[in-house]
Amino acid sequence: MTVTNTSADALPITVRNVTKTYGRVHALDNVSLDVKSGEFLTLLGPSGSGKTTLLMVLAGFTRPDQGSLKFGDAEMIRQPPHLRDVGMVFQNYALFPHMTVEGNVGYPLRLRRVPKPEIAARVEKALATVQLSGYGERRIDQLSGGQKQRVALARSIVFEPRILLMDEPLSALDKKLRDRMQIELRQLHEKLGMTTVYVTHDQREALTMSDRIAVVNFGRIMQLATPQQLYDQPENKFVADFIGDSTFLDVQRDGDTCLVGGTPLKTTRPVPPGDSLSLMMRPERIHLIEGAPAPDDNVFEATVSDLVYQGESFLLYAHIRNGPEVAVRGAIRGDTYGRLPKPGATVRLGLHAADAVIIADGGL
């Protein structure tokens, strides 16, 4: 793999205290964010969270009420979009229907008055990068969804911007193609090394592709961390709830120990300050205990309420005694499914001390 553009050319992005209000709604509420040069950072959040507004501020299409935005050392907040020199892939691709593939990809180069032979060469190279060599003459309406996606990508990288923005670029594709494009985008990013800000509402996509993820809600960044940190040690209940499935049990603090339903909790995880705490239980981290429990297992008595077959795994719902209903996910191998407890049965659920994550309430 040839490196055409090293990370040294990429620019860091610095966002400071950016606020944008629509009427009384805070689309962005005093947001500060640092994107490292060459990093793949994803803005993840539900619709209406402000993630797209933040991307539009970066691209220059939304003017914030206040704040500062720097690409490298240059202040950009008052720079109009056409002078920002960032590539952007739009959700609907926004390919010009009156131009061919070649016309679209060559458009930014023609604007920059690049000589004609060089345009042809660079367009061909960009198309090769997205594996669409030889498609230059095609009309836009002759392309499939995945091909349009690639053309949009080629158009946004052909002028070698040092920052690339992507607004849910895969949301219009079917699942198989989306999965493949996630890997391809990731590889392309490694090859080109430009600072990339990616917007999505799909947590799996975010976990798959990103160096770091900023979880956005209510116009604020709820947590900025690597995918693994985000999943393993969410900082607040919103992130814990939004990423993956989880059930929360109330935790009472008694000095240095934490009590769940009156029983001391075994945990190797840090306990956040404050009195209002919850225990986060992920379905795949809970196991069914047969025989004697391991010494560092937390044990919960529960009654099975439902059992669901899902192909590669099963999902078992059980009511914890004096507590909520939790889900337990496990792999299916051999005849394990047939031996699982049926609804109505009493079971013991185990949560290993290393998986007992305590979350400060709030953030919801």
Add this chain to the structure above:
Amino acid sequence: MNATGLRRDEHMERLKLFGLSSPALMLVMVILVIPVGWLFYVSFIGADGSFSLENYERMITRKSYGRIFWTTFEVSLLTTGICILIGYPLAYFMSQLPPRLANLCLIAVLLPFWTSLLVRTYAWLVLLQKNGLVNNWAISLGLWDEPIKIVHNLNGTLIGMVHIMLPFLILPAYGAMRAIDRDYIKAAANLGASPRRAFWTVFFPLSTPGLFAGALMVFVLCLGFFVTPAVLGGGKVIMVSMKIVSNIELFVNWGAASALGVVLLVLTAGVLWIASRFVNLERATGGGGH
């Protein structure tokens, strides 16, 4: 159900469909095919009542006819051109407004349709006459000293025709512009196009089908226009339709009038045919899907 049964059902369905559309077919026959056929027939009847080509011969031999056709095309082209110059910027302005404001503007554009063509034309006559509102105001404002002649000539004809034709240009142009996804303009800006270049390289090309449809509609309507040039032209602007009327009213020559009608019809069809080679008319007039 076997194959023949299914085929019979399909056949029956087609018959029913044909039956349901037959009233419409009859209507087209009665109001379109028969009159036009009659027009063709009468145009080949000479003054003595027998078959003859004299009506067409006269159009070629007499110079005045050539001038009338030339005037018709000239007035139509000028009207279309002025409509484009006024209508395109207006349509563009409206397309950039928030939908609610744009709808208000649209109503304003359509408002003249609620008044009779004749009333609007005579209103212009009153406004533009020697001691009319326009002249009086212009003199009071010091724009010019003497009342100038802006009616009963080409100027008046054009003013009236542009006013009446403008909505026919604005509506399709506005429709095409509204359909342009704003993300195209954003994408152009993102790729480095200044607002002016984004307009000329992206917005304008995408709006031309609508503009072309509107211009074509205005041009074709102008070719056969009668009332406004007759009233505001003051006899100095003679278009084909006016010659048709005088052939019937003054000379009671139905043959000559019909021949003029046929030639105008053929010319109009020719214009549409040529236009169809350059642009997908069905799509431009909103008939087809994208």
